[in-house]
Amino acid sequence: MSTSILSPDDWAAIWLTLELASLTTILLLVLATPLAWWLAHTPSRWRGPIGAVVTLPLVLPPTVIGFYLLVTMGPNGPLGQLTNSMGLGYLPFSFAGLVVGSLVYSLPFAVQPLQRAFEGLGRRPLEVAATLGASRIDSFFSVALPLARPGFITAAVLTFAHTVGEFGIVLMLGGNIPAKTRVVSVQIYDHVEAMEYAQAHWLAGGMVVFAFVVLVALQWLQPRDKNNASPL
């Protein structure tokens, strides 16, 4: 029924996009948690520069990130030589390459809400846990993480949504291969360029609805907590 509206290629792009966004979100939450924790608590003078590096993808145009990833992950780039010597080959034009690109692109959307949540906790809950005899690891997992839950929800939703909406990097890095690197945003672009406006509308309209639902859901999920002000 719906296949008459969306072609098999469109559906392949939709599944690929969801796969990419899910994987990126899971990986980023794992990677971003210790990083955000460190940024929230460290007295180190590296805090500023590293915080800036984390924020860079927010400021840089995707063409800059895509271009540099294409060059550094290629045969003449350091990252490309590394992955090749590890037997992984080169990452551009592969799903793995898109995941790496998305990790970079969505990093600030995972780290910043977590960092804010951890900062909002303050030292006190952990000090209390320590006086009750909890180890640092234990108090992190059984006190800090549950308290920072709203931060995790925000981070997960923003990371997922931004990865779904990513365009410039996948266009530059992906090579537009059906069912492998052609995500929804690129598929829409192709439809528009080919003047297939009806198909473009179905996919693009779907994206608008998706983004709206995500943002409304985020507001409902978030408790109105002054310490965990949503970035939206």
Added chain:
Amino acid sequence: MTHFRLAPLALSLFAALAASAHADEVSVAVAANFTAPMQKIAVEFEKDSGHKAVLSFGATGKFYAQINNGAPFGILLAADDTTPAKLAQEGKAVADSRFTYAIGQLVLWSKQAGYVDDKGAVLKTGDYRHIAIANPKLAPYGLAAMETLKNLGLTDQVTPKVVQGENIGQTYQFAASGNAQLGFVALSQVMEDGKLREGSAWIVPSSMHEPIRQDAIILNTAKDSAAAKALMDYLKGDKARAIIKSYGYAF
């Protein structure tokens, strides 16, 4: 005091305005593959005619959409002959201004010297992982590349290795960064002053695919523009043709 300083400034401003009064400006949408020759031609055109050509580069399909939505281009130098014909038919361009300013040449190119032989046998024998081809749905060079593969009977063998650029510029980037060992690009992108700039190439014989006729047309916004008319004439002239030819285009 201030009056003395302002007077000469106002005078020179007035002089500049007067000088530019009969020099006109035309904005030109240029197909990505024609970027390099057009930049050279625009400089010469400005010197010879006093008119100014403001250039935008990109995919022909995108220009079509932009023109339909009121983009203020005066001339379209397309990568194909269908888009200008369509614009003329739809009444958005001056039908009798249309002409073929160049015939594009397809080339199989590698950044690596000595990699592509002069018969294109590397397509069959090479152990390349990726070959960059412009999206055949969007770019005439991509379509010509697919026709060539079909002609060689290599479509099934090569297709799994294809990565697509959205236009010929991105396709070149994939090959020039070394991520794709091979690429079907425009000869104009890898040739300068009649010589290959780097790497190795096979100029695909024009019998392998439909000719890549690139047509120019004056758009309605520039119907009465002297600069637009002058530029179209200039493109037909010897000086422009010599430049166009040095980038490997035919007529």
